[in-house]
Amino acid sequence: MSILVTGGAGYIGSHTVKQLLQENYEVIVLDNFSSGREELLIGGEIIRGDLRNKKTLQEVFASYKIDAVIHFASLIQVGESYQNPQKYYQHNLLTSLNLLEVMLAHHVRKFIFSSSAAVYGEPQKIPIPEDHPLVPTNPYGQTKLFVEIILKDYARAYGLKFISLRYFNAAGADPEGKLGEMHEPETHLIPNILLTLLGQKKEFYLFGTDFPTPDGTAIRDYIHVTDLATAHVLAVKKLLAGEIQTDFINLGTTKGYSVLEVIREAEKITGLKLNYQRHPRRPGDVPILLASRERARQKLGWELHYSDLETIIQTAWAWHQKVATSLHR
Ligand SMILES: NC(=O)c1ccc[n+]([C@@H]2O[C@H](COP(=O)([O-])OP(=O)(O)OC[C@H]3O[C@@H](n4cnc5c(N)ncnc54)[C@H](O)[C@@H]3O)[C@@H](O)[C@H]2O)c1
Numbered sequence: 001m002s003i004l005v006t007g008g009a010g011y012i013g014s015h016t017v018k019q020l021l022q023e024n025y026e027v028i029v030l031d032n033f034s035s036g037r038e039e040l041l042i043g044g045e046i047i048r049g050d051l052r053n054k055k056t057l058q059e060v061f062a063s064y065k066i067d068a069v070i071h072f073a074s075l076i077q078v079g080e081s082y083q084n085p086q087k088y089y090q091h092n093l094l095t096s097l098n099l100l101e102v103m104l105a106h107h108v109r110k111f112i113f114s115s116s117a118a119v120y121g122e123p124q125k126i127p128i129p130e131d132h133p134l135v136p137t138n139p140y141g142q143t144k145l146f147v148e149i150i151l152k153d154y155a156r157a158y159g160l161k162f163i164s165l166r167y168f169n170a171a172g173a174d175p176e177g178k179l180g181e182m183h184e185p186e187t188h189l190i191p192n193i194l195l196t197l198l199g200q201k202k203e204f205y206l207f208g209t210d211f212p213t214p215d216g217t218a219i220r221d222y223i224h225v226t227d228l229a230t231a232h233v234l235a236v237k238k239l240l241a242g243e244i245q246t247d248f249i250n251l252g253t254t255k256g257y258s259v260l261e262v263i264r265e266a267e268k269i270t271g272l273k274l275n276y277q278r279h280p281r282r283p284g285d286v287p288i289l290l291a292s293r294e295r296a297r298q299k300l301g302w303e304l305h306y307s308d309l310e311t312i313i314q315t316a317w318a319w320h321q322k323v324a325t326s327l328h329r
Helices: 013-022 054-063 076-084 085-105 139-158 188-199 225-241 259-270 295-298 309-327
Strands: 002-006 024-030 045-048 067-072 110-116 161-167 169-171 204-207 221-222 246-251 276-279
Touching: 002 013, 013 024, 013 225, 024 054, 054 085, 067 085, 067 225, 076 085, 076 139, 076 295, 085 110, 085 139, 085 259, 110 139, 110 225, 139 161, 139 246, 161 225, 169 188, 169 225, 188 204, 188 259, 188 309, 204 259, 221 225, 221 309, 225 246, 225 295, 246 295
Parallel strands: 002 024, 002 067, 024 045, 067 110, 110 161, 161 246, 169 221, 204 276
Antiparallel strands: none
16 A cells, blocks of 8 residues: 655654554655655655645656555644744645645545644643534644644545544654654754753743643643654554544543653753743643543554653653764764
């Protein structure tokens, strides 16, 4: 079976490509390398192209037999989406619309979408179940919700089969040390802590110390990227076997850690002390986000193997040290 992976040179995409190849799928990666990296691609057919270009997509679907599509490619910075919503709406919606149009024209009807916990907005219930109200608090989350709405309509009208995977906070790195997180700019908590400890970032800002949580800092649900990748392989299998027609599934652990807990664990693992500056909360940041993971367990048979905080930070630390060494060689 042959899978087209858009954004396969990115953080989560590259870990998923690795597992698909291990499971003997044929993999075609389509990426414009705007944030993806060549060094994160360890196999498969690689096409350098932009999803905003419909002609590129038409050529890809005309040239390859494709059984299913996993769509990672997206702009991903919540803060930037506040400042420049047009960029986000145009990019994230156009890329998804183009991809769906061309794949359906080529009779490819199996689709996995990288959605986000950002579709829920302020939680009314913790842990958050998939039937929670969808009220995103930023344009990035809105783009994910719009695509989900489009998927539902396309399923009804054109027979699209899809699974929308709503990730919570992806973290960690490939336990074999081949892949890891390399965002530029880096906006995620764990790499920012580790890059500061490595001396590659000058300062670490802790946003919000007055949340209604036990230590006053925000609690998030960190999910190891290798466990995330496994969920994609399981989802592809379910779609290809016809066992799931359409679904929305959270990918999280249900266990949360506060920012201070993450800092303490990072200090313990690295043996280094983090100096940080306290800053006010950022707009839209909520106190606690935790995923209900019952549906992922029931529908995908998804189990977690790497998503404890220690393994997440250990694998991320090994990766960042490796990148730092190779950069300074
Ligand atoms: N990282 C997280 O914690 C997280 C959480 C929730 C959802 N997500 C979603 O998961 C997906 C992957 O996230 P990531 O952290 O791996 O991001 P990433 O930036 O590492 O990967 C995105 C990839 O898409 C490619 N890309 C972007 N625009 C493109 C275009 N127009 N044409 C072709 N390729 C394009 C980039 O070059 C990159 O390789 C995104 O859709 C993101 O919104 C991520």
